[in-house]
Amino acid sequence: METRKHTLILTALVIGSFISIYQTVSLNVALPGFMKIFDTDLNTVQWLMTGFTLATGVIAPLSGYLGNRFGTRELFLFSIASLIITSLLCAFSWNMDSLIVFRILQGVFCGIIQPVTLTIIYQMLPFEKQTFALGLWSASSVLGPALAPTISGWLQSWNWPMIFLIMLPFGVVAWILGWLSLEKSSAKLQKPSFNGIGMIGVVFGSLSLLMVFSHLHQWGIFSISSIVCLLLGIGFLVHFCWRELRIKEPLLDLRLFINKDFSLSLATSAILTSTLYTGIYFIPLYLMEIHQMEAMEVGLLLCLPALFMTVATTISTKYYDRVGAKPLILIGIFFIIVATWAFCSLKVDSSKGFVMLWMTFRYIGLGLSTTPIINAGMSSVPSQLSGDASALMNWIKQVAGAISVGVFTSFFYTRISYYGNTNSHSQEVYVKGLDDVFMLATILTCLSIPLTLLLGKKETKRKKTRMGGKVTKSV
Numbered sequence: 001m002e003t004r005k006h007t008l009i010l011t012a013l014v015i016g017s018f019i020s021i022y023q024t025v026s027l028n029v030a031l032p033g034f035m036k037i038f039d040t041d042l043n044t045v046q047w048l049m050t051g052f053t054l055a056t057g058v059i060a061p062l063s064g065y066l067g068n069r070f071g072t073r074e075l076f077l078f079s080i081a082s083l084i085i086t087s088l089l090c091a092f093s094w095n096m097d098s099l100i101v102f103r104i105l106q107g108v109f110c111g112i113i114q115p116v117t118l119t120i121i122y123q124m125l126p127f128e129k130q131t132f133a134l135g136l137w138s139a140s141s142v143l144g145p146a147l148a149p150t151i152s153g154w155l156q157s158w159n160w161p162m163i164f165l166i167m168l169p170f171g172v173v174a175w176i177l178g179w180l181s182l183e184k185s186s187a188k189l190q191k192p193s194f195n196g197i198g199m200i201g202v203v204f205g206s207l208s209l210l211m212v213f214s215h216l217h218q219w220g221i222f223s224i225s226s227i228v229c230l231l232l233g234i235g236f237l238v239h240f241c242w243r244e245l246r247i248k249e250p251l252l253d254l255r256l257f258i259n260k261d262f263s264l265s266l267a268t269s270a271i272l273t274s275t276l277y278t279g280i281y282f283i284p285l286y287l288m289e290i291h292q293m294e295a296m297e298v299g300l301l302l303c304l305p306a307l308f309m310t311v312a313t314t315i316s317t318k319y320y321d322r323v324g325a326k327p328l329i330l331i332g333i334f335f336i337i338v339a340t341w342a343f344c345s346l347k348v349d350s351s352k353g354f355v356m357l358w359m360t361f362r363y364i365g366l367g368l369s370t371t372p373i374i375n376a377g378m379s380s381v382p383s384q385l386s387g388d389a390s391a392l393m394n395w396i397k398q399v400a401g402a403i404s405v406g407v408f409t410s411f412f413y414t415r416i417s418y419y420g421n422t423n424s425h426s427q428e429v430y431v432k433g434l435d436d437v438f439m440l441a442t443i444l445t446c447l448s449i450p451l452t453l454l455l456g457k458k459e460t461k462r463k464k465t466r467m468g469g470k471v472t473k474s475v
Contacts, residue, residue: 063394153298
C-alpha cells in the first residue's frame with residue numbers, strides 16, 4: 001500500500017515538474033513568430049521571456065516560507081491549479097500586452113512548482129527512494145528543454161494557443177494524483193510569522209538584479225539605469241541577509257550556508273546552470289541566423305541530444321549509491337568542458353551534425369552531474385529544513401541563469417563590435433563572437449572542478465522516521 005502511495009506521489013511530482021519546465025522554455029524559439037502574429041517589435045515580444053524570468057526569480061526564495069506556512073501539499077495543488085488557469089488565460093490572450101501579463105502570472109507559479117516538488121521528495125518519500133525519485137525528477141526537468149522547442153515551434157505554425165493548451169491534461173492529472181496521494185499538513189504544523197521586511201528585501205533585491213542582467217545589453221553596464229538597479233539590488237539583499245541572520249524566525253534560513261557540502265553543491269549547480277544557458281540560448285541563435293533554420297527544425301535537431309541527457313540522468317541515478325556523487329559530477333563536468341571547448345571552433349560552415357554531436361556531449365555531462373549535485377546538497381541538510389534548502393537552490397539557479405544570459409549576451413555583442421561587423425563579413429563576425437562566448441563558458445565551467453573536489457567523500461546517510469508529526473534523523 002505504501003509503495004503504491006509513493007508511486008502516486010512521485011508520478012504527480014514528475015508530471016508537475018515537467019509542466020513547469022516545459023512552460024519555462026516553450027517560447028525560447030517561438031518569439032519571432034509572435035512578432036508576426038501580433039504585429040509588434042522584438043523589444044516588446046522579449047518581455048514574454050523577461051517578465052517570466054523576473055517572476056520565477058522573485059518567487060523562488062519565497063517558496064520555502066509559503067510551504068512552511070500553508071503546507072507543501074496545499075502549495076503544490078494551488079500552484080498546479082493556478083498554472084492551469086494562467087495557461088488558459090495565455091491561450092485566450094487578445095493582444096501582446098495581455099499575453100505578457102498572463103505569461104508573468106504563469107511564471108509565478110512555475111517558480112513555485114520546482115522548489116516545492118523538490119521539497120516534497122525529501123519530506124514525504126523514504127530515504128532509500130529519494131535518489132531514484134530525484135533522478136526521475138531531474139529527468140522530467142530535462143525532458144522539458146528536449147521537447148518544448150520542437151512542440152512549440154510546430155504548434156505556433158499551426159495554432160499558437162495550443163502552445164499553452166497542450167499541457168492542460170497533464171496538469172489535471174498531476175493535480176488529481178497530488179490530491180489523492182500527498183500527505184495533508186499536520187494540524188500542529190508550525191506556521192512561521194509573517195516577515196514583511198524580509199519579504200520586501202528579497203523581492204526587490206532579486207527584482208533589481210534580474211532587471212539589470214535581463215537588460216544589460218540594451219542599457220549598458222555603466223548606464224545610470226544599470227548602476228541604480230545594481231546598487232538597489234545589492235543593498236536590498238545585503239540588508240535582507242543581515243536581518244535574516246539576526247531574527248528568530250527568518251523568511252529563509254541562510255544559516256544553511258554554514259553547511260559546507262550544501263554551499264559547494266549550490267555553487268557548482270549555479271556554474272553548470274550558467275553553462276547550460278549558453279547552449280540553450282546561443283546554439284538556437286546560431287542555427288537560425290547562420291543556417292537559416294526554422295524554430296521547429298531547431299527543436300528537432302536538439303531533441304536527440306536532450307533525450308541523451310535523460311538517459312545520462314537515469315545512469316547517474318542507478319550508480320549514485322554505488323560510487324557516490326563526486327565521481328559522477330567530475331565525469332559530467334569533463335563531458336561539458338570538452339563539448340563547450342569544441343564549440344569554441346564553430347564556423348559559418350560547421351555542419352548540423354557537428355552541432356548535434358557536441359550538444360549531445362554537453363547534455364550527457366549535464367545529465368550525469370545534475371542529480372548528484374542536487375542530492376549531495378539536499379541530503380546534507382536535515383529533512384525539516386528541506387523547504388528552505390530547495391528554495392535557496394532554485395533561487396540561486398534562477399538568478400544564475402538570468403545573470404549568465406545577460407552577461408554572455410553583453411559579452412557576445414562586445415566581441416562582435418571588437419571584430420567589426422561589416423556587411424560583407426557579418427556571418428564570420430557573428431560566429432567569432434559565439435566562439436568567444438563558449439571560450440568564456442569553458443573557463444567558467446572549469447571553476448566547478450575544485451568545488452566538486454572539496455565535497456565530502458560520502459554524503460551523510462540519513463534514515464528518517466516520522467514520530468508524532470516530527471521528523472527525526474539517525475546517522
